[in-house]
Amino acid sequence: MASKSIDVCLTPELMHLYPVGGRTVVVVDILRATSCMTTALAHGVESIMPFARLEDCLAMKNADFYTAGERDGQKVEGFDLGNSPFEYMDDRLRGKKVAFTTTNGTQAIARSAGADEIIIGSFLNLSAVAEHLSQVQNNVLILCAGWKGKVNLEDTLYAGALVEKLVNQFEPECDAPLASLYLYHGAKNDMNAFMKNSSHVRRLARLNVVKDVEFCLTADQYNVVPILRNGAIRI
Amino acid sequence: MASKSIDVCLTPELMHLYPVGGRTVVVVDILRATSCMTTALAHGVESIMPFARLEDCLAMKNADFYTAGERDGQKVEGFDLGNSPFEYMDDRLRGKKVAFTTTNGTQAIARSAGADEIIIGSFLNLSAVAEHLSQVQNNVLILCAGWKGKVNLEDTLYAGALVEKLVNQFEPECDAPLASLYLYHGAKNDMNAFMKNSSHVRRLARLNVVKDVEFCLTADQYNVVPILRNGAIRI
Numbered sequence: 001m002a003s004k005s006i007d008v009c010l011t012p013e014l015m016h017l018y019p020v021g022g023r024t025v026v027v028v029d030i031l032r033a034t035s036c037m038t039t040a041l042a043h044g045v046e047s048i049m050p051f052a053r054l055e056d057c058l059a060m061k062n063a064d065f066y067t068a069g070e071r072d073g074q075k076v077e078g079f080d081l082g083n084s085p086f087e088y089m090d091d092r093l094r095g096k097k098v099a100f101t102t103t104n105g106t107q108a109i110a111r112s113a114g115a116d117e118i119i120i121g122s123f124l125n126l127s128a129v130a131e132h133l134s135q136v137q138n139n140v141l142i143l144c145a146g147w148k149g150k151v152n153l154e155d156t157l158y159a160g161a162l163v164e165k166l167v168n169q170f171e172p173e174c175d176a177p178l179a180s181l182y183l184y185h186g187a188k189n190d191m192n193a194f195m196k197n198s199s200h201v202r203r204l205a206r207l208n209v210v211k212d213v214e215f216c217l218t219a220d221q222y223n224v225v226p227i228l229r230n231g232a233i234r235i
Numbered sequence: 236m237a238s239k240s241i242d243v244c245l246t247p248e249l250m251h252l253y254p255v256g257g258r259t260v261v262v263v264d265i266l267r268a269t270s271c272m273t274t275a276l277a278h279g280v281e282s283i284m285p286f287a288r289l290e291d292c293l294a295m296k297n298a299d300f301y302t303a304g305e306r307d308g309q310k311v312e313g314f315d316l317g318n319s320p321f322e323y324m325d326d327r328l329r330g331k332k333v334a335f336t337t338t339n340g341t342q343a344i345a346r347s348a349g350a351d352e353i354i355i356g357s358f359l360n361l362s363a364v365a366e367h368l369s370q371v372q373n374n375v376l377i378l379c380a381g382w383k384g385k386v387n388l389e390d391t392l393y394a395g396a397l398v399e400k401l402v403n404q405f406e407p408e409c410d411a412p413l414a415s416l417y418l419y420h421g422a423k424n425d426m427n428a429f430m431k432n433s434s435h436v437r438r439l440a441r442l443n444v445v446k447d448v449e450f451c452l453t454a455d456q457y458n459v460v461p462i463l464r465n466g467a468i469r470i
Contacts, residue, residue: 010245010386011249013248013249013252014246014248014249014384014385017248017383017384017385147409147410148252149249149252150249150252150409150410150411151245151409151410151411151414152409152410153410153413153414156410156414172432174382174385174386174387174434175382175385175386175387175388175391175433175434175435176385176386178388178432178433178434179386179388179391179414179418182418182421182422182429183414183417183418183421185421186417186418186420186421187417194417197407197413198410198413199409199410199413200410
């Protein structure tokens with residue numbers, strides 16, 4: 001029996017069932033908030049400040065922040081950046097601070113308040129996060145951002161991929177880690193084909209961001225572990 | 236494009252996200268409430284009245300009802316019947332009324348109030364329910380009872396099995412029907428093996444009800460469609 005445990009909250013709407021005290025929470029919004037954050041920090045952004053509300057985020061322009069705002073898959077008018085990871089591979093952002101708000105991802109971060117440690121997870125830094133979790137003593141909760149309160153495929157698959165890496169060291173606490181793991185087992189040999197019917201991939205395909213989706217499903221592009229401390233995410 | 240749609244609510248805690256007006260809701264609690272109800276009605280019980288609260292259910296003794304009460308997998312003191320389907324294959328129950336309350340299943344029924352039609356689903360009557368749904372004009376919502384608000388494997392697998400039977404006639408509305416379907420694809424060749432690690436199966440194994448679990452995972456034992464009308468479930 002493993003001495004640490006792992007659980008998965010499939011949408012922020014269920015977070016009242018999962019106590020976070022003393023835990024490390026891994027927040028994941030594969031398409032595309034946490035994939036963007038991982039990419040940005042790996043490419044030299046100094047820090048990312050997440051905001052649940054658009055207006056709070058936009059106001060950070062006055063404090064010399066770049067602002068990133070997405071709602072319903074599209075960049076919001078007035079913001080410097082949207083929600084494509086490729087926008088964050090930009091030398092002009094090196095050493096800069098970014099204020100960030102998205103439909104689901106930053107809301108999920110807000111729901112993790114009170115956790116011992118809050119980590120930003122994505123396929124892009126899958127192994128780095130797994131390695132970090134195996135080092136700390138905390139029990140782990142993976143929080144899937146989902147889509148407007150509902151469960152989505154891509155975040156659940158990430159949860160399954162992370163559980164797979166940790167299952168020898170962590171005991172699953174309920175059925176959600178198992179369901180995620182089994183779903184990932186069925187998907188992992190061709191994630192892009194598996195995802196082609198998902199509601200968010202179809203939504204994004206209409207917005208012409210197929211390249212984003214493919215990139216966001218790629219494991220281990222970056223060896224970084226973004227951690228939220230004092231309101232800002234840094235590596 | 237199918238003209239009817241199908242959705243899956245993975246736990247009653249998410250029901251506020253799923254409008255039920257005009258829909259047929261299929262309530263499922265495989266281990267073991269809806270499996271028991273299906274069995275009881277197939278074996279001649281006249282009707283089943285679901286209660287969310289133990290005391291309301293027990294009070295029905297005074298109205299000449301048999302009472303069935305389960306909490307945390309065990310029969311509750313003072314009730315006539317527990318939550319094993321084999322208890323309901325009893326000639327003494329033929330033509331009788333049963334008042335029923337369980338940890339999750341009857342709570343899920345309560346959350347379906349307002350639906351156009353409320354159906355009781357289980358593997359035991361899988362094809363009968365699928366056939367019924369293909370005949371009615373309503374969109375369909377499968378409501379998984381889960382375990383104390385959390386997602387469970389067995390109800391999600393049932394949702395996947397039912398989606399598989401209907402996917403040519405119904406358009407999935409979000410990712411939950413897809414996730415359920417893919418999970419079921421990975422499980423269907425050996426459901427008992429797949430389920431052996433699930434939290435509820437392990438819970439029930441301690442209570443020595445392995446035979447119940449095996450029976451509840453068996454498809455198409457009964458050709459009945461239990462429907463809730465005016466507070467009572469009948470076929």
